[in-house]
Structure formats: C-alpha cells, structure tokens
Amino acid sequence: MICDWITPGSRILDLGCGDGQLLAYLSNTRNVCGYGLEIDPANVSACIEAGVNVIQADLNQGLADFEDDSFDAVVMTQALQALDRPDQVLAEMLRVGRQAVVTFPNFGHWRARLALGAGHMPVTPALPHRWYNTPNIHLCTVRDFEALCRARHWRIARRALLNRARREGPLIRRLPNLLCEIGLYKLERET
Secondary structure: OOHHHOOOOOEEEEEOOOOOHHHHHHHHHHOOEEEEEEOOHHHHHHHHHOOOOEEEOOHHHOOOOOOOOOEEEEEEEOOHHHOOOHHHHHHHHHHHEEEEEEEEEEOOOHHHHHHHHOOOOOOOOOOOOOOOOOOOOOOEOHHHHHHHHHHHOEEEEEEEEEOOOOOOOHHHHHOHHHHOOEEEEEEEEOO
C-alpha cells in the first residue's frame, strides 16, 4: 500500500529502513532514488550488501544533515512509537520532505484495551513485544495521532486504517480507534 502512495521517480528518504527491503522494492518498481537511515549495524550491512544507499544514524538526533525539501517523500514504517520525541521527528520529516508517510500500531485497538482491562500490557500482532523487552516508548491511538496532526497543522492527505492482515474494511472505517490495528498516513504541510 505504501508503494502505491509513492510517485514514480521520487526522491525518497526511508527512516528506520531496517535491511532496506522497502527502499530496494521502491527503487525496482517505482524507479525512486533515495537513502535509508538505520541505527542497527547488522541492518546497515544488509542494506550495503543489497546495494541500498544507507546512512547509519539515530533518528532521535533529528535530520539536521538534510536541507529543507531535500526529498519528495520521507517514509517511516513501524518506528514512530520507538522514538524519544515522535512529534519532533514528524516535524523534521515534513521539513526535509514534501510529504511524510508513516505507519504505527494503534494502541486503541480492542485487543490492547482488553489486555489493559485485564491488568496487563497488551501483546498483539501489531504490538508483539512484552512490556520488559519492547522498543515502544510512545504508543498512541489513531485519535491521538490525528489530534497531533491538527494541532501542528499537518494535513492528512491520505490514510488507511488496517487490520492485522493489512486490509481496510467498512467496520474499521466506522470505528477506527477501536478496530484499526495499524494506521498508515500520508501527511503534508499546510500551505
């Protein structure tokens, strides 16, 4: 779905790119050029071996090495909740890119609520770690994320509210905060 939201021939920055699979796929199928940022040395090596342009960097340190509007789109999948200040990284994404595409697990999903109601931190397909080994430090709900976008004047150009099979549906659209497991958003700065 992310690939469909990326314009062919775009300049892309992929934050927390992992082993570079998404950037390699976009390069091969959408003719994009770009870079990945990754902190894990093993993933950086995997990117290099796959021929993906990668820079080893900590997203929590910001994107000061990049000028305004350096990229057509900045992508960050499933890393928002692991950042020290996700709001600042989102602002940086929209500074260096004309658009930002971001995904995150929805902490408002009924499975997470049920676990919390039973007195436990949730372990779900979208949140697979236990409380003591999770990289997630800033969990949010779909409603929280959209409230942040309104407060910061970031326009939601597109959104997809997905279940664990990464599919949309009419029930999810009716009760997104309760039934969505993964939020996928395309943001733009308001003019």
